[in-house]
Amino acid sequence: MSTRAEVGLTNASSAGNAPSAGVPFLKGHGTENDFVLLPDPSGLLQISEAQVRAVCDRHAGIGADGIVHIAPGADGAFFMDYRNADGSLAEMCGNGARVFARFLVDNRWLPAGEFSFGTRGGTRRAIVPDAGDVTISMGPVTLGVASRVRASLLSGQNLEFPGTAVDVGNPHLVAITDWDITQLDLTRAPSYDQQVFPSGVNIEFVNIRGVDAVQMRVFERGVGETRACGTGTVAVAVAYLAASGRTEGLIVVGVLGGQVHVRIEAGEAYLTGPAVIMSSGFIDREWWDLHR
Numbered sequence: 001m002s003t004r005a006e007v008g009l010t011n012a013s014s015a016g017n018a019p020s021a022g023v024p025f026l027k028g029h030g031t032e033n034d035f036v037l038l039p040d041p042s043g044l045l046q047i048s049e050a051q052v053r054a055v056c057d058r059h060a061g062i063g064a065d066g067i068v069h070i071a072p073g074a075d076g077a078f079f080m081d082y083r084n085a086d087g088s089l090a091e092m093c094g095n096g097a098r099v100f101a102r103f104l105v106d107n108r109w110l111p112a113g114e115f116s117f118g119t120r121g122g123t124r125r126a127i128v129p130d131a132g133d134v135t136i137s138m139g140p141v142t143l144g145v146a147s148r149v150r151a152s153l154l155s156g157q158n159l160e161f162p163g164t165a166v167d168v169g170n171p172h173l174v175a176i177t178d179w180d181i182t183q184l185d186l187t188r189a190p191s192y193d194q195q196v197f198p199s200g201v202n203i204e205f206v207n208i209r210g211v212d213a214v215q216m217r218v219f220e221r222g223v224g225e226t227r228a229c230g231t232g233t234v235a236v237a238v239a240y241l242a243a244s245g246r247t248e249g250l251i252v253v254g255v256l257g258g259q260v261h262v263r264i265e266a267g268e269a270y271l272t273g274p275a276v277i278m279s280s281g282f283i284d285r286e287w288w289d290l291h292r
């Protein structure tokens with residue numbers, strides 16, 4: 001289910017980046033993958049790695065898995081400038097893209113319907129009704145080489161899982177396993193082959209739950225374990241289909257924060273799920289400048 005918070009959104013998003021008012025922000029999530037949104041219609045907001053880390057800090061900041069900076073793009077479309085909680089840049093974020101698109105429609109920056117937007121991973125399309133779930137057309141998805149990932153169980157046992165590299169604009173390693181993924185200890189980073197993934201990787205562990213229904217946990221590059229990863233659900237759906245010799249289908253992917261639907265059809269991947277914006281306000285200007 002999606003929620004609208006138009007009064008708060010209007011206040012924060014229409015204030016621009018007036019220095020006296022502080023930096024306008026909103027807080028949202030997609031299947032509990034949570035984000036601080038920074039609407040920046042003029043494209044003048046400078047954001048440092050330190051500021052991203054400070055804002056995303058769950059004790060001393062607002063707290064989030066990442067920042068969705070909503071900026072004008074070079075081609076007249078809006079640009080989703082995505083930053084991980086550790087300050088690193090990412091090519092794409094599927095859950096963030098749904099929340100970004102919901103923001104644009106709820107605040108009437110764009111009409112409901114279908115529109116394109118930019119990401120570091122290339123142009124994507126959003127389908128956004130007046131209310132309810134948002135669909136993102138996720139661009140090219142490429143299956144890569146077989147690889148391996150090492151992770152620990154809560155019992156302390158170390159395991160090696162076979163997996164498959166999948167490129168969804170950003171890098172993923174999908175391990176479909178019969179081991180119970182609820183027993184994984186993802187407070188510790190899994191290890192992977194750095195020669196296969198020189199820029200790091202998002203790692204998904206998957207149990208098959210039924211026909212075209214899977215459950216996953218994810219350890220995200222630049223964050224740690226999160227409650228969902230949209231690009232990860234697409235990587236999982238493609239790897240799952242490939243494992244059963246298929247290239248098309250509708251897969252229900254369960255994550256810790258809910259579930260999404262991934263449809264693969266005619267070489268395109270569509271991610272559908274909730275996009276919730278629950279609050280808005282201003283980041284204190286002195287605090288923001290202090291963390292520059």
Ligand SMILES: N[C@@H](CCC[C@H](N)C(=O)O)C(=O)O
Nearest residue numbers: 090093094095170229230231
């Ligand atoms: N949570 C995102 C993915 C965010 C970027 C990722 N951590 C990376 O570094 O590639 C999603 O919903 O796709």
